[in-house]
Amino acid sequence: MKFFIDTANVDEIRDLAATGMLDGVTTNPSLIAQSGRDFFEVLKEICDTVDGPVSGEVTALDAEGMIKEGKTVAKLADNIVVKLPLIWEGLKACSALSAEGIKTNVTLCFSATQALLAAKAGATYISPFVGRLDDIHIDGMELIEDIRTIYDNYDNLETEILVASIRNPNHVKDAALIGADVVTVPPAVLRTLAGHPLTDKGLAAFLADWEKSGQKISS
Secondary structure: OEEEEEOOOHHHHHHHHOOOOOOEEEOOHHHHHHHOOOHHHHHHHHHHHOOOOEEEEOOOOOHHHHHHHHHHHHOOOOOEEEEEEOOHHHHHHHHHHHHOOOOEEEEEEOOHHHHHHHHHOOOOEEEEEHHHHHHOOOOHHHHHHHHHHHHHHOOOOOOEEEEEOOOOHHHHHHHHHHOOOEEEEOHHHHHHOOOOHHHHHHHHHHHHHHHHHOOOOOO
C-alpha cells in the first residue's frame, strides 16, 4: 500500500520524504489557504520535493471551468494529479481530462455508487472519506470494502482506492487489510505508525543493559 500525506506544509513533506516512506502528497484548497502562500508556488515546490503523485484541487464548480483549471494545474509538473469534486460536473471534467492523459483524483466520495461512477469516468484515484463517515456514525471502512469488491469485479476498472480523512493508525491498518491501494494521512498520524509503548520499553531496557556492560561499538 502506498502512503501519501495530506498537507501543504513543505517542511513536513521534506522531513517525511527523507524516511523513504512517502509515495505522494494530497492537498486541497483549505490546506493551501492555511499555508498562507501562493497556490501555484506551493504546488510547484511540493512537486519538486517528491517524485510521486501530487494532488492539486480545482475550485470551479462547472465542468468547463474545472477542465480549464485542471489543464492549468497539470502544466505545473509531470507528477501533478488534478483533484475534482464528486459531482456530475466533476465527473464530466474527469472524463474529459482523463481522455487527454491527465491524471485525476475524484474526491469527497461517500458512497460505493459514487466510486463506481468515478471509475467509469476514468479517474486515476477515488478518495473516499472514512473519518467523516465515522463522524456521523457510519462505518467508513465498510465503504472501502464495498468499493474494493466492486472494483475487483471488473477488470476494466483501473481506478485506485485512495483512502482519505484518516484519523488514526487503525484506519491505516484496516485500509491495508481490505486492500486499499493508497492512504493519505496527516503527517502526525503517519509518524504514530512507527510508535508502540512496548517498543519504547524494550529499547530502554536494551540500552540500560548495554550501558552496564561498559562496551562501545564506535571506535
